[in-house]
Amino acid sequence: MIPLPLLFRGKVRDVYEVPADGGSAGDRLLLVASDRVSAFDVVMAEPVPEKGRVLTQITAWWLNTHLQGIPHHVISVRPGEIADAVPALARCEAEWAGRATLVRRTRPLPAECVVRGYLSGSAWKEYRESGTLAGEPLPAGLAESDPLVPAIFSPATKATEGHDENITFEQMTGLVGAELAAELRRRSLDIYERGRAAAAERGIILADTKFEFGIAPDGDLLLIDEVLTPDSSRFWPREHYRRGRPQPSLDKQPLRDHLDGLADWNKQYPPPPLPERVIGATAERYRGVFRRLTGMGIEEYEAPRFGAGAMEEGATEMAGRTRVGAGVRAGGRTEGGPGAQTAGRAEAGARAAARGRAR
Numbered sequence: 001m002i003p004l005p006l007l008f009r010g011k012v013r014d015v016y017e018v019p020a021d022g023g024s025a026g027d028r029l030l031l032v033a034s035d036r037v038s039a040f041d042v043v044m045a046e047p048v049p050e051k052g053r054v055l056t057q058i059t060a061w062w063l064n065t066h067l068q069g070i071p072h073h074v075i076s077v078r079p080g081e082i083a084d085a086v087p088a089l090a091r092c093e094a095e096w097a098g099r100a101t102l103v104r105r106t107r108p109l110p111a112e113c114v115v116r117g118y119l120s121g122s123a124w125k126e127y128r129e130s131g132t133l134a135g136e137p138l139p140a141g142l143a144e145s146d147p148l149v150p151a152i153f154s155p156a157t158k159a160t161e162g163h164d165e166n167i168t169f170e171q172m173t174g175l176v177g178a179e180l181a182a183e184l185r186r187r188s189l190d191i192y193e194r195g196r197a198a199a200a201e202r203g204i205i206l207a208d209t210k211f212e213f214g215i216a217p218d219g220d221l222l223l224i225d226e227v228l229t230p231d232s233s234r235f236w237p238r239e240h241y242r243r244g245r246p247q248p249s250l251d252k253q254p255l256r257d258h259l260d261g262l263a264d265w266n267k268q269y270p271p272p273p274l275p276e277r278v279i280g281a282t283a284e285r286y287r288g289v290f291r292r293l294t295g296m297g298i299e300e301y302e303a304p305r306f307g308a309g310a311m312e313e314g315a316t317e318m319a320g321r322t323r324v325g326a327g328v329r330a331g332g333r334t335e336g337g338p339g340a341q342t343a344g345r346a347e348a349g350a351r352a353a354a355r356g357r358a359r
Contacts, residue, residue: 002095003088004030011038012052012231018086018102027217028075030086031101033226037282039255040267046274048252050298052099054286057301059101059227061294064304066198070191072223073103073214077303098303106214106222111172112156112164113184115192118207119146120234120247122166123154134166143244145207151192153185156210183221184213195228202292204250205241207234230289250289254281 004016012034020026033055035047060077063070076082079097083090086102116123116133123133124144131137134154155172156164173181188211196206210232212225226232230251240248258278259265265272290298 002030002032002092004086011041011043012036027105028085029103029105030082030089030096031103031225032096033099033101035099037252037255039252039259042267042269042271044255044271044274046279048255048279048283048286050283051286054290054298055226055229055231056099056101057298057303058229058290058293060303060306061301062195062228063306066194067191067223067227070187070223071220072227073106073216074306075102075104076306077101078305081305081307103224104216104222106216106224108158108212108214108224109180109184110158110175111167111184112158113188113211113213114154114156114166114208115151115188115211116148116154116208117151117192117196118205118234118236119144119148120207123208126166134168136168145241145243145245145247151189151196153188155184180221187213187221187223191223191227195233199235199293200238202295203238204292205236205238205247207236207247209233230286235289250285250292252282252285254278254285 002014002016004018006014007017007029008015014032014034016030016032018026018028018030033052035049035051037044037046037048037051056077060074063072063074076085077100079093079100082096082100082102083093089096089100119127119138119142126133127138127142128144131140133152138148153169154166155169156166158164169181169185172184175181176184191211192206192209195209199206206228209228211223211227214222214224216222230249234247235250236247237250255274255278258274259267259272262272287298290301294301
Protein backbone atom coordinates (compact mmCIF):
# COMPACT_ATOMS: atom_id res chain seq x y z
CA MET A 1 0.00 0.00 0.00
CA ILE A 2 1.15 3.55 -0.75
CA PRO A 3 1.36 5.40 2.61
CA LEU A 4 -0.16 8.68 1.40
CA PRO A 5 -3.74 10.02 1.58
CA LEU A 6 -5.68 8.83 -1.46
CA LEU A 7 -7.26 11.90 -3.01
CA PHE A 8 -8.96 10.26 -5.97
CA ARG A 9 -9.19 6.84 -7.61
CA GLY A 10 -10.23 6.87 -11.24
CA LYS A 11 -10.76 4.06 -13.68
CA VAL A 12 -7.07 3.65 -14.34
CA ARG A 13 -5.27 6.34 -12.33
CA ASP A 14 -4.80 6.97 -8.60
CA VAL A 15 -4.00 10.40 -7.18
CA TYR A 16 -2.34 10.76 -3.77
CA GLU A 17 -1.78 13.85 -1.70
CA VAL A 18 1.78 14.54 -0.54
CA PRO A 19 1.30 16.27 2.82
CA ALA A 20 3.42 19.23 3.75
CA ASP A 21 5.51 19.24 6.92
CA GLY A 22 3.14 19.00 9.85
CA GLY A 23 0.61 16.93 7.93
CA SER A 24 -1.33 19.76 6.28
CA ALA A 25 -2.33 19.64 2.62
CA GLY A 26 0.79 20.15 0.53
CA ASP A 27 1.49 21.62 -2.89
CA ARG A 28 2.47 18.29 -4.47
CA LEU A 29 0.60 15.21 -5.66
CA LEU A 30 1.66 11.71 -6.64
CA LEU A 31 -0.06 10.41 -9.78
CA VAL A 32 0.11 6.63 -10.20
CA ALA A 33 -0.91 5.15 -13.55
CA SER A 34 -2.19 1.65 -12.74
CA ASP A 35 -2.25 -1.36 -15.04
CA ARG A 36 -6.05 -1.33 -14.93
CA VAL A 37 -7.64 -1.09 -18.36
CA SER A 38 -11.10 0.06 -19.36
CA ALA A 39 -13.17 -0.40 -22.49
CA PHE A 40 -16.67 0.87 -23.20
CA ASP A 41 -16.44 2.73 -19.85
CA VAL A 42 -16.05 -0.56 -17.95
CA VAL A 43 -12.87 -1.42 -16.04
CA MET A 44 -11.74 -4.96 -16.77
CA ALA A 45 -11.01 -7.35 -13.90
CA GLU A 46 -7.55 -8.26 -15.24
CA PRO A 47 -4.67 -5.75 -15.46
CA VAL A 48 -2.52 -5.26 -18.55
CA PRO A 49 1.15 -5.66 -17.51
CA GLU A 50 3.36 -2.57 -18.03
CA LYS A 51 0.46 -0.38 -19.21
CA GLY A 52 0.87 2.18 -16.40
CA ARG A 53 4.60 2.33 -16.91
CA VAL A 54 4.21 2.86 -20.66
CA LEU A 55 1.74 5.73 -20.23
CA THR A 56 3.88 7.44 -17.57
CA GLN A 57 7.09 7.16 -19.55
CA ILE A 58 5.55 8.21 -22.88
CA THR A 59 4.39 11.42 -21.22
CA ALA A 60 7.87 11.97 -19.77
CA TRP A 61 9.47 11.31 -23.16
CA TRP A 62 7.28 13.89 -24.93
CA LEU A 63 7.89 16.55 -22.26
CA ASN A 64 11.63 15.98 -22.39
CA THR A 65 11.92 15.99 -26.19
CA HIS A 66 9.43 17.62 -28.54
CA LEU A 67 7.54 19.56 -25.85
CA GLN A 68 10.47 21.27 -24.17
CA GLY A 69 9.52 24.82 -23.19
CA ILE A 70 5.88 23.94 -22.53
CA PRO A 71 5.20 24.73 -18.84
CA HIS A 72 3.93 21.57 -17.11
CA HIS A 73 3.34 20.20 -13.62
CA VAL A 74 5.87 17.34 -13.60
CA ILE A 75 8.53 17.45 -10.89
CA SER A 76 9.94 13.94 -11.38
CA VAL A 77 9.25 10.48 -12.78
CA ARG A 78 12.52 8.97 -11.53
CA PRO A 79 11.95 6.55 -8.62
CA GLY A 80 15.10 7.60 -6.74
CA GLU A 81 14.23 11.30 -6.95
CA ILE A 82 10.63 10.65 -5.89
CA ALA A 83 11.72 8.55 -2.89
CA ASP A 84 14.21 11.26 -1.86
CA ALA A 85 11.50 13.92 -2.10
CA VAL A 86 8.87 11.80 -0.30
CA PRO A 87 10.76 9.47 2.08
CA ALA A 88 7.59 7.59 3.10
CA LEU A 89 7.51 6.08 -0.39
CA ALA A 90 10.94 4.46 -0.16
CA ARG A 91 9.69 1.35 1.64
CA CYS A 92 7.03 0.54 -0.99
CA GLU A 93 8.87 1.42 -4.19
CA ALA A 94 7.68 -1.75 -5.95
CA GLU A 95 4.11 -0.42 -5.72
CA TRP A 96 4.77 2.68 -7.83
CA ALA A 97 8.23 2.71 -9.45
CA GLY A 98 8.05 3.53 -13.15
CA ARG A 99 4.32 4.27 -12.95
CA ALA A 100 4.37 7.29 -10.64
CA THR A 101 4.79 10.98 -11.34
CA LEU A 102 5.45 13.59 -8.65
CA VAL A 103 3.74 16.80 -9.71
CA ARG A 104 2.91 20.33 -8.64
CA ARG A 105 -0.62 20.63 -7.37
CA THR A 106 -2.95 22.72 -9.53
CA ARG A 107 -6.60 23.60 -9.86
CA PRO A 108 -7.67 21.75 -13.03
CA LEU A 109 -9.66 23.79 -15.53
CA PRO A 110 -13.21 22.56 -16.19
CA ALA A 111 -12.74 21.55 -19.85
CA GLU A 112 -10.86 19.03 -21.94
CA CYS A 113 -8.73 20.67 -24.63
CA VAL A 114 -9.29 18.41 -27.63
CA VAL A 115 -7.53 18.91 -30.96
CA ARG A 116 -8.77 17.01 -34.00
CA GLY A 117 -6.66 16.61 -37.10
CA TYR A 118 -8.89 13.95 -38.66
CA LEU A 119 -12.64 13.37 -38.72
CA SER A 120 -13.15 10.35 -36.49
CA GLY A 121 -14.98 9.08 -33.41
CA SER A 122 -17.65 11.34 -31.94
CA ALA A 123 -16.69 14.10 -34.38
CA TRP A 124 -17.51 11.84 -37.35
CA LYS A 125 -20.79 10.79 -35.73
CA GLU A 126 -21.91 14.40 -35.26
CA TYR A 127 -20.76 15.43 -38.74
CA ARG A 128 -22.60 12.53 -40.34
CA GLU A 129 -25.81 13.53 -38.55
CA SER A 130 -25.68 17.32 -38.85
CA GLY A 131 -22.60 18.47 -40.79
CA THR A 132 -21.20 20.12 -37.66
CA LEU A 133 -18.59 19.63 -34.96
CA ALA A 134 -19.69 20.82 -31.51
CA GLY A 135 -22.48 22.69 -33.26
CA GLU A 136 -20.17 24.55 -35.65
CA PRO A 137 -20.42 23.80 -39.40
CA LEU A 138 -17.72 21.89 -41.27
CA PRO A 139 -17.26 21.78 -45.07
CA ALA A 140 -19.69 19.53 -46.95
CA GLY A 141 -18.60 16.26 -48.53
CA LEU A 142 -16.11 15.03 -45.93
CA ALA A 143 -15.64 11.29 -45.47
CA GLU A 144 -14.82 9.36 -42.31
CA SER A 145 -11.15 9.72 -41.35
CA ASP A 146 -10.60 12.67 -43.70
CA PRO A 147 -7.94 15.15 -42.58
CA LEU A 148 -9.12 18.45 -41.10
CA VAL A 149 -6.91 21.25 -42.43
CA PRO A 150 -6.09 23.14 -40.35
CA ALA A 151 -6.59 21.04 -37.22
CA ILE A 152 -9.60 22.04 -35.15
CA PHE A 153 -9.64 22.93 -31.46
CA SER A 154 -12.76 21.16 -30.18
CA PRO A 155 -13.14 21.43 -26.39
CA ALA A 156 -15.26 19.13 -24.28
CA THR A 157 -16.73 19.08 -20.82
CA LYS A 158 -15.18 16.83 -18.19
CA ALA A 159 -17.70 14.14 -17.28
CA THR A 160 -17.43 12.54 -13.83
CA GLU A 161 -19.42 9.62 -15.26
CA GLY A 162 -19.96 8.43 -18.83
CA HIS A 163 -18.59 10.25 -21.85
CA ASP A 164 -17.34 13.82 -22.18
CA GLU A 165 -19.53 16.15 -24.24
CA ASN A 166 -18.24 18.31 -27.08
CA ILE A 167 -18.83 22.03 -26.57
CA THR A 168 -18.28 25.11 -28.72
CA PHE A 169 -15.42 27.51 -28.20
CA GLU A 170 -18.00 30.11 -27.13
CA GLN A 171 -19.24 27.76 -24.40
CA MET A 172 -15.68 27.21 -23.25
CA THR A 173 -15.21 30.98 -23.10
CA GLY A 174 -18.23 31.09 -20.83
CA LEU A 175 -16.54 28.58 -18.52
CA VAL A 176 -13.04 30.08 -18.24
CA GLY A 177 -13.15 33.55 -19.79
CA ALA A 178 -12.06 34.85 -23.18
CA GLU A 179 -8.36 35.43 -22.44
CA LEU A 180 -7.77 32.00 -20.94
CA ALA A 181 -9.85 30.21 -23.59
CA ALA A 182 -7.77 31.82 -26.34
CA GLU A 183 -4.52 30.82 -24.62
CA LEU A 184 -5.71 27.23 -24.13
CA ARG A 185 -6.59 27.00 -27.82
CA ARG A 186 -3.25 28.48 -28.89
CA ARG A 187 -1.24 26.24 -26.61
CA SER A 188 -3.23 23.08 -27.44
CA LEU A 189 -2.82 23.59 -31.19
CA ASP A 190 0.92 24.20 -30.71
CA ILE A 191 1.37 20.96 -28.73
CA TYR A 192 -0.72 19.01 -31.24
CA GLU A 193 1.35 20.25 -34.18
CA ARG A 194 4.58 19.36 -32.42
CA GLY A 195 3.23 15.88 -31.67
CA ARG A 196 1.83 15.43 -35.17
CA ALA A 197 5.16 16.28 -36.81
CA ALA A 198 7.15 14.01 -34.49
CA ALA A 199 4.73 11.11 -34.91
CA ALA A 200 4.80 11.51 -38.71
CA GLU A 201 8.56 10.94 -38.65
CA ARG A 202 7.78 7.51 -37.15
CA GLY A 203 5.09 6.64 -39.68
CA ILE A 204 2.28 7.44 -37.25
CA ILE A 205 -0.76 9.66 -37.83
CA LEU A 206 -1.83 11.62 -34.75
CA ALA A 207 -5.53 11.77 -35.57
CA ASP A 208 -6.65 13.60 -32.44
CA THR A 209 -5.70 14.08 -28.82
CA LYS A 210 -6.83 15.74 -25.62
CA PHE A 211 -4.98 17.80 -23.06
CA GLU A 212 -5.70 19.04 -19.57
CA PHE A 213 -4.46 22.23 -17.98
CA GLY A 214 -4.45 23.55 -14.44
CA ILE A 215 -3.71 26.76 -12.57
CA ALA A 216 -0.85 26.55 -10.07
CA PRO A 217 -0.95 28.46 -6.75
CA ASP A 218 1.31 31.16 -8.24
CA GLY A 219 -1.07 31.62 -11.18
CA ASP A 220 0.95 29.70 -13.79
CA LEU A 221 -1.04 27.88 -16.46
CA LEU A 222 0.41 24.35 -16.62
CA LEU A 223 -0.08 21.32 -18.82
CA ILE A 224 -1.15 18.47 -16.50
CA ASP A 225 -2.00 14.77 -16.57
CA GLU A 226 -0.89 12.43 -19.37
CA VAL A 227 0.25 13.86 -22.70
CA LEU A 228 0.07 12.32 -26.19
CA THR A 229 -0.35 8.77 -24.94
CA PRO A 230 -2.31 5.96 -26.63
CA ASP A 231 -5.01 6.42 -23.96
CA SER A 232 -5.43 10.16 -24.63
CA SER A 233 -4.83 10.14 -28.39
CA ARG A 234 -5.71 8.29 -31.58
CA PHE A 235 -2.50 7.01 -33.16
CA TRP A 236 -2.96 5.40 -36.59
CA PRO A 237 -0.25 3.49 -38.47
CA ARG A 238 0.24 5.44 -41.69
CA GLU A 239 0.72 2.29 -43.76
CA HIS A 240 -2.86 1.17 -43.05
CA TYR A 241 -4.59 4.53 -43.51
CA ARG A 242 -7.53 4.61 -45.93
CA ARG A 243 -10.07 7.43 -46.00
CA GLY A 244 -13.75 6.63 -45.80
CA ARG A 245 -13.54 4.01 -43.04
CA PRO A 246 -12.44 3.53 -39.41
CA GLN A 247 -8.69 3.09 -38.95
CA PRO A 248 -6.75 0.49 -36.97
CA SER A 249 -5.32 2.10 -33.84
CA LEU A 250 -2.03 1.76 -31.97
CA ASP A 251 -3.72 1.34 -28.61
CA LYS A 252 -5.96 -1.21 -26.84
CA GLN A 253 -7.62 -2.26 -30.11
CA PRO A 254 -7.06 -6.00 -29.44
CA LEU A 255 -9.15 -5.64 -26.27
CA ARG A 256 -11.95 -3.74 -28.01
CA ASP A 257 -12.00 -6.22 -30.90
CA HIS A 258 -12.32 -9.14 -28.48
CA LEU A 259 -15.12 -7.50 -26.51
CA ASP A 260 -16.97 -6.50 -29.69
CA GLY A 261 -17.00 -10.15 -30.71
CA LEU A 262 -18.72 -11.34 -27.51
CA ALA A 263 -22.39 -11.91 -28.24
CA ASP A 264 -23.26 -12.49 -24.58
CA TRP A 265 -21.80 -9.27 -23.09
CA ASN A 266 -23.90 -6.11 -23.13
CA LYS A 267 -20.97 -3.73 -22.50
CA GLN A 268 -22.14 -3.15 -18.95
CA TYR A 269 -20.58 -4.05 -15.60
CA PRO A 270 -19.48 -6.71 -14.68
CA PRO A 271 -16.84 -7.24 -17.36
CA PRO A 272 -16.25 -10.65 -18.92
CA PRO A 273 -13.04 -12.54 -18.07
CA LEU A 274 -10.22 -11.86 -20.51
CA PRO A 275 -8.20 -14.66 -22.12
CA GLU A 276 -4.44 -14.54 -21.64
CA ARG A 277 -3.94 -14.07 -25.38
CA VAL A 278 -6.00 -10.84 -25.31
CA ILE A 279 -4.14 -9.51 -22.27
CA GLY A 280 -0.82 -10.34 -23.91
CA ALA A 281 -1.78 -8.77 -27.25
CA THR A 282 -2.97 -5.59 -25.53
CA ALA A 283 0.21 -5.34 -23.46
CA GLU A 284 2.32 -5.78 -26.57
CA ARG A 285 0.32 -3.07 -28.35
CA TYR A 286 1.19 -0.57 -25.58
CA ARG A 287 4.85 -1.59 -25.60
CA GLY A 288 4.82 -1.43 -29.40
CA VAL A 289 3.57 2.15 -29.61
CA PHE A 290 6.25 3.20 -27.10
CA ARG A 291 8.90 1.50 -29.24
CA ARG A 292 7.59 3.00 -32.46
CA LEU A 293 7.40 6.55 -31.07
CA THR A 294 10.68 6.63 -29.18
CA GLY A 295 12.81 4.21 -31.18
CA MET A 296 13.59 2.10 -28.10
CA GLY A 297 11.91 -0.48 -25.89
CA ILE A 298 10.38 0.50 -22.55
CA GLU A 299 12.97 -1.69 -20.79
CA GLU A 300 15.81 0.34 -22.40
CA TYR A 301 14.39 3.75 -21.59
CA GLU A 302 15.94 5.87 -18.84
CA ALA A 303 13.49 8.38 -17.42
CA PRO A 304 14.59 12.00 -17.82
CA ARG A 305 15.27 14.55 -15.10
CA PHE A 306 12.97 17.53 -14.86
CA GLY A 307 13.39 19.46 -11.61
CA ALA A 308 12.93 23.10 -10.70
CA GLY A 309 15.49 24.42 -13.17
CA ALA A 310 13.72 22.97 -16.18
CA MET A 311 10.38 24.23 -14.87
CA GLU A 312 11.67 27.77 -14.40
CA GLU A 313 13.22 27.79 -17.87
CA GLY A 314 9.95 26.73 -19.45
CA ALA A 315 7.95 29.27 -17.48
CA THR A 316 10.36 32.05 -18.48
CA GLU A 317 10.03 31.12 -22.16
CA MET A 318 6.26 31.47 -21.92
CA ALA A 319 6.39 34.73 -19.92
CA GLY A 320 3.52 37.02 -20.69
CA ARG A 321 1.35 34.13 -21.80
CA THR A 322 1.58 31.82 -18.81
CA ARG A 323 -0.20 33.86 -16.16
CA VAL A 324 -3.54 34.54 -17.78
CA GLY A 325 -7.16 34.76 -16.76
CA ALA A 326 -6.90 36.55 -13.43
CA GLY A 327 -10.59 35.94 -12.84
CA VAL A 328 -10.02 32.20 -13.06
CA ARG A 329 -7.22 32.30 -10.49
CA ALA A 330 -9.09 34.45 -8.02
CA GLY A 331 -11.00 33.29 -5.01
CA GLY A 332 -10.13 29.71 -4.18
CA ARG A 333 -7.66 27.26 -2.77
CA THR A 334 -5.72 25.28 -5.32
CA GLU A 335 -6.73 21.69 -5.82
CA GLY A 336 -5.23 18.96 -7.92
CA GLY A 337 -6.16 15.84 -9.77
CA PRO A 338 -9.52 14.67 -11.11
CA GLY A 339 -11.05 14.64 -7.65
CA ALA A 340 -11.10 18.43 -7.65
CA GLN A 341 -12.87 18.80 -10.97
CA THR A 342 -16.43 18.85 -9.64
CA ALA A 343 -15.81 21.90 -7.47
CA GLY A 344 -14.03 23.61 -10.35
CA ARG A 345 -16.95 23.00 -12.69
CA ALA A 346 -19.47 24.29 -10.17
CA GLU A 347 -17.38 27.42 -9.60
CA ALA A 348 -17.00 28.04 -13.32
CA GLY A 349 -20.69 27.39 -13.94
CA ALA A 350 -21.67 29.95 -11.34
CA ARG A 351 -19.45 32.54 -12.98
CA ALA A 352 -20.92 31.76 -16.38
CA ALA A 353 -24.46 32.03 -15.06
CA ALA A 354 -23.66 35.34 -13.43
CA ARG A 355 -22.56 36.65 -16.82
CA GLY A 356 -25.77 35.45 -18.38
CA ARG A 357 -24.05 32.94 -20.63
CA ALA A 358 -25.49 29.52 -21.31
CA ARG A 359 -23.10 26.64 -20.73
